[in-house]
Amino acid sequence: MATEHEQTSVSANDNIGTADTSYRHHDIDLDLQTQQQNQIETEVALTQPLISEKIPLVQLQNEYASDDKIYQDKVSELIKRYKYIRRTRRDGNCFYRAFAFGYLERNLNNQNELERFRQLTNDLKDQLVKLGYLEFTVEDVRDIVLEIIDNIRKDGSETTLIENLCSSNYSDYVVAYLRLFTSAYLQINREFFENFIEDGKSVKLFCNTEVEPMARESDNIHIIALTKAAGVPLRVIYMDRSEQSTLTTHDFAAHDDEPSETFQPMITMLYRPGHYDLLYED
Amino acid sequence: MSASSGSNKRLMTEITKLSALAAPDSSVKFLLDKSPLDDPAAGSRPGASSGTPHVILGRILPSSSPYSQAAFQIEMKLPAEFPFKPPEVAFVTHIYHPNVDDKGKICVDLLNSNDAWKPTTSLVDVVKAVVDLIDHPKIDHALNADIANEYTNNRAEFDRKASALVKEKGLSRK
Numbered sequence: 001m002a003t004e005h006e007q008t009s010v011s012a013n014d015n016i017g018t019a020d021t022s023y024r025h026h027d028i029d030l031d032l033q034t035q036q037q038n039q040i041e042t043e044v045a046l047t048q049p050l051i052s053e054k055i056p057l058v059q060l061q062n063e064y065a066s067d068d069k070i071y072q073d074k075v076s077e078l079i080k081r082y083k084y085i086r087r088t089r090r091d092g093n094c095f096y097r098a099f100a101f102g103y104l105e106r107n108l109n110n111q112n113e114l115e116r117f118r119q120l121t122n123d124l125k126d127q128l129v130k131l132g133y134l135e136f137t138v139e140d141v142r143d144i145v146l147e148i149i150d151n152i153r154k155d156g157s158e159t160t161l162i163e164n165l166c167s168s169n170y171s172d173y174v175v176a177y178l179r180l181f182t183s184a185y186l187q188i189n190r191e192f193f194e195n196f197i198e199d200g201k202s203v204k205l206f207c208n209t210e211v212e213p214m215a216r217e218s219d220n221i222h223i224i225a226l227t228k229a230a231g232v233p234l235r236v237i238y239m240d241r242s243e244q245s246t247l248t249t250h251d252f253a254a255h256d257d258e259p260s261e262t263f264q265p266m267i268t269m270l271y272r273p274g275h276y277d278l279l280y281e282d
Numbered sequence: 283m284s285a286s287s288g289s290n291k292r293l294m295t296e297i298t299k300l301s302a303l304a305a306p307d308s309s310v311k312f313l314l315d316k317s318p319l320d321d322p323a324a325g326s327r328p329g330a331s332s333g334t335p336h337v338i339l340g341r342i343l344p345s346s347s348p349y350s351q352a353a354f355q356i357e358m359k360l361p362a363e364f365p366f367k368p369p370e371v372a373f374v375t376h377i378y379h380p381n382v383d384d385k386g387k388i389c390v391d392l393l394n395s396n397d398a399w400k401p402t403t404s405l406v407d408v409v410k411a412v413v414d415l416i417d418h419p420k421i422d423h424a425l426n427a428d429i430a431n432e433y434t435n436n437r438a439e440f441d442r443k444a445s446a447l448v449k450e451k452g453l454s455r456k
Contacts, residue, residue, distance in 0.1 A: 134404055
């Protein structure tokens with residue numbers, strides 16, 4: 001390419017004196033940014049599994065300084081209620097990955113529930129096509145997810161679950177599809193959700209930039225949409241630096257008219273700023 | 283592993299759709315020149331396992347002047363993580379345009395993995411975005427300040443140079 005350029009009779013350098021190097025810096029900056037991002041991603045991938053094994057929750061104490069009273073008190077609180085934690089990789093996809101793993105793990109031997117979810121997974125494609133999505137790319141993602149659900153239904157073993165959700169090739173398809181579940185629900189209920197989006201962004205724009213692209217982090221709005229779309233009750237325990245020693249519990253009901261007294265979560269997550277992990281009572 | 287045969291199925295459908303753009307009534311004009319499916323041996327090995335990215339070559343046919351006089355070959359490199367990471371797109375044919383740099387690199391929002399790329403974006407969408415950019419230059423996102431300046435302040439000169447390069451380097455539109 002470079003030699004070709006020298007041979008041509010035209011050149012950008014014909015215009016002398018109007019050079020402004022800020023545009024070239026933009027080009028270099030983007031390259032550098034991408035390079036750095038790739039480096040970080042590779043490092044994360046090498047040191048953090050997508051989903052870890054079940055770790056005794058007491059180990060969480062080691063994550064905070066022994067004299068960090070606020071956090072140590074909260075960890076003690078947490079240990080009273082939960083026994084294990086599974087860590088997820090910090091890659092912006094942790095909410096969806098935790099949701100997928102937690103849901104499937106809970107329902108490994110529940111054929112009815114898996115069938116219900118399989119049906120929803122199947123039907124989502126048509127919903128998306130109706131919303132204007134390209135059929136073949138949505139099908140591409142859906143078909144892998146269906147395959148994973150079928151693999152799990154077949155033998156209901158934790159090994160199969162881990163094989164399917166802990167290798168990035170398969171696992172990312174599930175994450176991508178859960179993002180589509182979330183997006184479709186937001187768009188179908190846009191009049192309601194419009195009120196909760198910052199900057200007056202339209203629901204469609206929000207979905208395009210904050211929901212569907214991989215690695216975009218999740219907020220309450222994403223959680224509400226996915227739990228409703230999938231019909232899965234979820235409990236999130238919030239642990240942050242705020243002064244109160246009690247942990248905050250957020251319950252996300254699968255259906256609007258569910259009474260809070262009888263709420264039973266199918267999945268429980270621990271939220272610490274920017275990150276979601278899975279919690280287990282046993 | 284089925285996930286890779288899934289990505290092969292996706293690759294095959296993408297290539298089929300790209301080939302279909304050669305039809306006279308297609309919404310965006312594109313002529314597929316080379317794809318990983320051309321070599322039967324290579325096509326059966328997913329890019330991820332062989333380690334080399336899949337490369338697709340094809341010519342875009344812009345409709346704006348002076349680019350409507352020729353076709354321009356672009357290269358789309360699919361990373362191993364495709365479709366979770368976007369393809370890398372660059373011009374193989376030399377083109378004089380505010381949004382294409384001297385290495386053939388272009389800046390298309392759709393391909394920005396931080397903002398817009400989604401696993402459901404197709405390669406046809408990518409081609410459409412590239413043609414759209416050529417036909418409607420974005421001066422405030424120019425990759426080359428000199429050319430952008432010239433385009434804005436001395437359009438006649440820009441047209442002369444762009445035209446000359448099209449005549450010299452442009453490919454056949456058939």
